Amino acid sequence: MRFDPGSSLGPYELRGIVGAGGMGEVYRAFDPRLNRDVALKIVPDDLAADPRRRERLRREAQAIAALTHPHIVTIHSAEDIDAHLVLVMELVEGRTLAEVIPSGGMPLPRLVKIAVQIADALGAAHDRGIIHRDLKPRNVMVTGDGRVKVLDFGLAKLRDPIESAASRHETESLWELTGEGKIVGTAAYMSPEQAEGRPLDHRTDLFSLGIVLYEMASGEKPFRGESVVSVLSSILRDVPRPLAELNPRLPREFTRIVRRCLAKDPDERYQSAKDLRLDLDDLRPGADVQRTDAGRAFAVFGYAVAPRADRRRRRRRGDRRRIGRLVRLVSRPGAAAGVRPRRVRTRDGRSRRRVRARRVP
């Protein structure tokens, strides 16, 4: 059911639709009680028809609403309005990451800036026991000034009581709701354990983030196929084409990070979003210098893109060396007269400097 701009839903004034996905349509709306814009996600009636299921959806949404983090979209409430289940969210002004990634991939500094924020969001949610389960570029919004907000935390779980995204039931309901194109899009970011319907833990999100990083760096998805089944089988079996072939300018350290995220076995991946974030941080121009790991930064980027602070520090080091040389020169008696100390042997056989020396030519 579509709502027209200008119509009302409970206390909210609808201003227009901003998008539609597997969990319903999303509207821009105004809440006159708090005088603020919000986003409303209206859960399709067939998903929320069964009262028990609806109650569960509401409870789960409220658990997610407890997540407050600068890089996670805030869910204000889950409300029953005119027989619809409505998730009321913070409205993010920006574009989805899917719209922001250029066809050949994005420059590394911008990529790292976005990736670090996503990893931060995942780390905070995982700490509270919440897994995203549907991390993909369409669920990440980037504002005009480069700030990231991750959408739909934990909502994939709400689509079906059976938690496996690849389960027959869910695939069918998704298929009905979104059409084949969207399902293939969603399947392309699943982890192998999700694809097989095995139990999930937080490391599923790190695999999905690996896929997102791969796409951000190259503009291409690592696992592709014409149908859901072929995409899922590619995730389970294929080793993605090396990133360095698609984008030879990428530092080896970055391709190593992505490879580690994309390990099929969760035990071989990063074990926490925080560890992944630390490695991403090392690629960030400037941040690594504060952690005095400059040598590593140079090894990764080469001098051309070495952080500006580092270049300044090198210049200062050079200046200090020159000044030191000068000080040594003037502090030595006779130096001003252009004489250079000479090493002489003392009686006990040791060598020491002697001021009276030959004239510098």
Ligand SMILES: Nc1ncnc2c1ncn2[C@@H]1O[C@H](COP(=O)(O)OP(=O)(O)OP(=O)(O)O)[C@@H](O)[C@H]1O
């Ligand atoms: N809080 C929000 N603020 C601004 N825009 C939003 C917000 N939430 C969603 N959107 C927009 O609405 C679109 C549709 O969102 P929705 O989550 O329903 O679909 P999806 O992400 O494409 O698919 P899925 O259901 O698999 O998450 C998003 O891609 C985004 O452009």
Ligand SMILES: [Mg+2]
């Ligand atoms: Mg979404």
